[in-house]
Amino acid sequence: MIPEIGHFSLILALLVSLVLGSFPIIGAARGNTVWMGLAKPLASVQFILIAFAFLCLVYAFAYMDYSVLYVANNSNSKLPLQFRIAAVWGGHEGSLLLWALILSIWTLAVSLFSKHIPDDMRARILGVMGLVSVGFLLFMLMVSNPFERLIPAALDGRDLNPLLQDPGMIFHPPMLYMGYVGFSVAFAFSIAALLGGQLDAAWARWSRPWTILAWIFLTVGIMAGSNWAYYELGWGGWWFWDAVENASFMPWLVGTALIHSLAVTEKRGSFKAWTVLLAICAFSLSLLGTFLVRSGVLTSVHAFATDPRRGIFILAFLVVVIGGSLLLFAWRASTVGRGGKFDVVSRESFLLANNVLLAVAALSVLLGTLYPLFLDALNLGKISVGPPYFDAVFAPLMAPAIFLMGIGPIARWKEAALPELAMRLRWAFGISIATAVILPLMLGNFTPMIGFGLFLAFWVFATSAELVYQRLGKSDLPLMGRIKANSRSWWGMVIAHLGIAVFVLGVTIVKGFESEIAVKMLPGDVAHLAGYDFTFDGVMDTHGPNYEVSRGQIHVTKNGVLRTILEPEKRLYTVTNMPMTEAGISPHIIHDLYASLGEPLEGGAWSVRIYHKPMVEWIWFGCLMMAFGGFLALADKRYRLKKRAPSKEAKSSKEATI
Amino acid sequence: MKRALIPLAIFLIVVGFLFKGLFLNPREVPSPLVGKPAPQFSLPRLDNPETTFSPKEMLGKVWLFNVWASWCGACRDEHPILVELSKAGFVPVIGMDYKDTRPEAQQWLDQGGNPYNIIAVDADGRVGIDYGVYGVPETYVIDKAGMIAYKQIGPVTYDALRDKIIPLVKRLQAQ
Amino acid sequence: MTLTRIIRFIAILCLLQSVSLWAQEAQPLQTNATVEVQVERLSTQLRCLVCQNQTIADSHAELAQDLKQEIREMATKGMTDQAIIDYLVSRYGDFVRYKPPFNPATSLLWLGPFGLLLAGGIGLFVMLRRRQKMTTDAPLSADEARKVSELLK
Known part of the structure; x- marks a missing residue:
């Protein structure tokens, strides 16, 4: 009964979103306040209905209702509860429901925190989000119903893919979807602005916190996914340029460009058309990513032979949403004003150059991801585009962007002087060049790539130090006062940029200095790597809730002192009969020690791979810093929703920041 | 604009x-x-490990080279079709038992029937790599001169047989 | 750290001395280190055909292991990277390479990003020059500025 109630709730939600997607927008066009006023309550009702449907599905998973096809396909009675709940988004139908739920959460959030937006604008924004919701609900109800019954019911489920039975599964997809779907807010703001012709600085200011929030979620989501792959795949890789990863990375690149572009539009009224285009593209790429992942066009085995309707439906949906908004853009963009004047050398120019680089990078990732499809469709053969291509193309595009990142924040708005910039940055330049040469030589391995990576990382460190010194040095206030004298969004910018540097540093060091050995180990055998002694204590056979496991134990010593114990596992998930490796990792700020168990060999020996990964954790720490930077920017006083004492407010809003 | x-x-x-x-x-x-000579090899036969099979033996004939294994699920789908094809006796079918064990392969043939004129055993999969095998079953059409004329990836279906393989074999036989 | 892990940790500490008495060197899985470097380098550039999207190096699939062994044997024979890649491409096609070759069909793939960069750079420059010549400066009108600050409250 409960699945039927959930299904019915989805149908009601579709009806509500249809009304939400039409009446308020028409009302805004005609000036009908009653119709416009519908938007806010409908957003709440829509959220309640979808959340209720979602809970029904969670219930079916938690109480193991194998008369529901989707539950039977993605769960099992031996699956622990936390994974049974995470299994809700472990398959196609459930991830769509999560998508729809998150969209309704964002819609609700906009309806609640939009008191200062003019009524017609708010009605249009919520209406556009309602229309997107219509598409997803229709898709679910027509070809991907998570509540479809299985008659007769299965005795037990076919189990969740063992690859997904990891704590990463609990956090990564919801985070990522919060990011993906969060760009729908900036998208809706843009469409609303194009419809209403109110594309002004206020629009940029309103879009910005929503965009930053979505970007934070996306950053953390991608980071969690990368960390998960590192733990789960058993050889310490953290990024594979897989189509599914690229699908999340493209919106991130465009979203990053959007955040910067919004800053200019808000501050200087420039780049309006470009900003709108980026907002449309960020969400379009999220939708496209969903299509690529869900349709199986690029990856899966005969995903469509089973149900081509799904692919056609979602493609048609893309055409309506993306095509429609790009058409609207083409129609209205010329009416957008040009904004403030600025010089070739100015902060605006640097930000615009950064935008161009990010956009080109995103388009290149798109090109590389879709190129095999292009050739196949034109019958020109099958090729694979993988890490060697993306590494070769991406690094030269990102390097200038990171270099500009050091200059942009120091340059003045409107008009900056090159000689003055050069003067201010000469020390930073000297220090980063020196570090790039000396540090690798000290560590014993200099290659141009290592040198270049270190140069970029230290360039950002040094220019940020210069920037902070300039801002904090010229004041008589005590240190805390000086820190507080700068706005939180300015500090957010500094920390996010430092996060990029930390990330680049981690990538450079781990790529340049990692080492590994593959050995045959009998209990008691010792292997040596990076100054550590790894002693194999043997393998113990035991079992988890739904798997058999061979758990190895390796104790690690340095000069006879015990440092850590690694416990790599080899699991066999009994329901799906799939083997999985769980690496044994000792994470540390300086380096990770990483061991994975291979195959058992003759005579009780095991093949074991041991990796030494210097500074690999910095990669994810850098991402967290970026997200924290975004969070600080979000916490900036000018985005506070409640009224503050006017005196304080006036002081902080004078701050010219990006 | x-x-x-x-x-x-x-x-x-x-x-x-x-x-x-x-x-x-x-x-x-x-x-x-496709369009290149079929790689040469010499592998022991399933029925008699003492004797070997080599593609040279088939020169002058058009033949099908079917890569299969007892552990392969999709092979089960195509097997009856191959049995029927061999009954028609219209083209010789040479099998290659890929990364399999003899007892299991024999059991499979006992159960489903043997459509193959000769079965070569590729126990370690090395000849498979030479032929670019990446998923069983795969079927090659090889012409009189020993050139690969066509490769069917995945199970041989009735449609593939009717629309592609049989017309192709007929054309090659007429050459 | 759970209690059991702490106990185990201490137990190992105690055992450490005695263990080191009969500890022996673990043998490398493959004896020829220079060959292994080549195998590793090549297998990170080659695609496991049966997997979702993995290199031969990362995949545990049987075919990937076989291919790795094949590469190892070719490397032991002293074949160059290019010769080994050519061998595999002649059997599996360009699909097996994660780094597509440069040819007319892939020229757009390889040159596209740099073409885009060039186009973006030129577009940016032209746009900036045009803006520089703009005579009117209309960042935010007084009215707009007032609206913005009102929205902030």
Whole structure:
């Protein structure tokens, strides 16, 4: 009964979103306040209905209702509860429901925190989000119903893919979807602005916190996914340029460009058309990513032979949403004003150059991801585009962007002087060049790539130090006062940029200095790597809730002192009969020690791979810093929703920041 | 106005390809060996490990070279079709038992019937690599001169037999 | 750290001395280190055909292991990277390479990003020059500025 109630709730939600997607927008066009006023309550009702449907599905998973096809396909009675709940988004139908739920959460959030937006604008924004919701609900109800019954019911489920039975599964997809779907807010703001012709600085200011929030979620989501792959795949890789990863990375690149572009539009009224285009593209790429992942066009085995309707439906949906908004853009963009004047050398120019680089990078990732499809469709053969291509193309595009990142924040708005910039940055330049040469030589391995990576990382460190010194040095206030004298969004910018540097540093060091050995180990055998002694204590056979496991134990010593114990596992998930490796990792700020168990060999020996990964954790720490930077920017006083004492407010809003 | 249409144009081109992509199989990799001589090998036969089979023996004939294994699920689908084809006696079918054990392979043949004129045993899969085998079953059509004329990836279906393999074999036999 | 892990940790500490008495060197899985470097380098550039999207190096699939062994044997024979890649491409096609070759069909793939960069750079420059010549400066009108600050409250 409960699945039927959930299904019915989805149908009601579709009806509500249809009304939400039409009446308020028409009302805004005609000036009908009653119709416009519908938007806010409908957003709440829509959220309640979808959340209720979602809970029904969670219930079916938690109480193991194998008369529901989707539950039977993605769960099992031996699956622990936390994974049974995470299994809700472990398959196609459930991830769509999560998508729809998150969209309704964002819609609700906009309806609640939009008191200062003019009524017609708010009605249009919520209406556009309602229309997107219509598409997803229709898709679910027509070809991907998570509540479809299985008659007769299965005795037990076919189990969740063992690859997904990891704590990463609990956090990564919801985070990522919060990011993906969060760009729908900036998208809706843009469409609303194009419809209403109110594309002004206020629009940029309103879009910005929503965009930053979505970007934070996306950053953390991608980071969690990368960390998960590192733990789960058993050889310490953290990024594979897989189509599914690229699908999340493209919106991130465009979203990053959007955040910067919004800053200019808000501050200087420039780049309006470009900003709108980026907002449309960020969400379009999220939708496209969903299509690529869900349709199986690029990856899966005969995903469509089973149900081509799904692919056609979602493609048609893309055409309506993306095509429609790009058409609207083409129609209205010329009416957008040009904004403030600025010089070739100015902060605006640097930000615009950064935008161009990010956009080109995103388009290149798109090109590389879709190129095999292009050739196949034109019958020109099958090729694979993988890490060697993306590494070769991406690094030269990102390097200038990171270099500009050091200059942009120091340059003045409107008009900056090159000689003055050069003067201010000469020390930073000297220090980063020196570090790039000396540090690798000290560590014993200099290659141009290592040198270049270190140069970029230290360039950002040094220019940020210069920037902070300039801002904090010229004041008589005590240190805390000086820190507080700068706005939180300015500090957010500094920390996010430092996060990029930390990330680049981690990538450079781990790529340049990692080492590994593959050995045959009998209990008691010792292997040596990076100054550590790894002693194999043997393998113990035991079992988890739904798997058999061979758990190895390796104790690690340095000069006879015990440092850590690694416990790599080899699991066999009994329901799906799939083997999985769980690496044994000792994470540390300086380096990770990483061991994975291979195959058992003759005579009780095991093949074991041991990796030494210097500074690999910095990669994810850098991402967290970026997200924290975004969070600080979000916490900036000018985005506070409640009224503050006017005196304080006036002081902080004078701050010219990006 | 015109410049503002560029994003839409790019998008529509991408949509065109995506639409086409819906009807393509991303996993089917065409073999570069088509039109090239079939790689030579000499493998022990299943019925008698003392004797060997080599493609040279088939020179002058058009033949099918079917890679199969008892552990392969999709082979079960094509097996009855191959049995029927062999009953017609219209083209010799040589099997290659790929990465399999003899007892299991024998059991499989006892159960499903033996459609093969000769079965070669590729226990370690090395000849498979030479032929670019990446998933069993795979079937090659090899002409009188020992050239690979066609490769069927995945199970041989009635449709594939009727529309591609049989007309091709007839044409090659007539040459 | 759970209690059991702490106990185990201490137990190992105690055992450490005695263990080191009979500890022996673990043998490398493959004896020829220079060959292994080549195998590793090549297998990170080659695609496991049966997997979702993995290199031969990362995949545990049987075919990937076989291919790795094949590469190892070719490397032991002293074949160059290019010769080994050519061998595999002649059997599996370009699909097996994660780094597509440069040819007319892939020229757009390889040159596209740099073409885009060039186009973006030129577009940016032209746009900036045009803006520089703009005579009117209309960042935010007084009215707009007032609206913005009102929205902030």
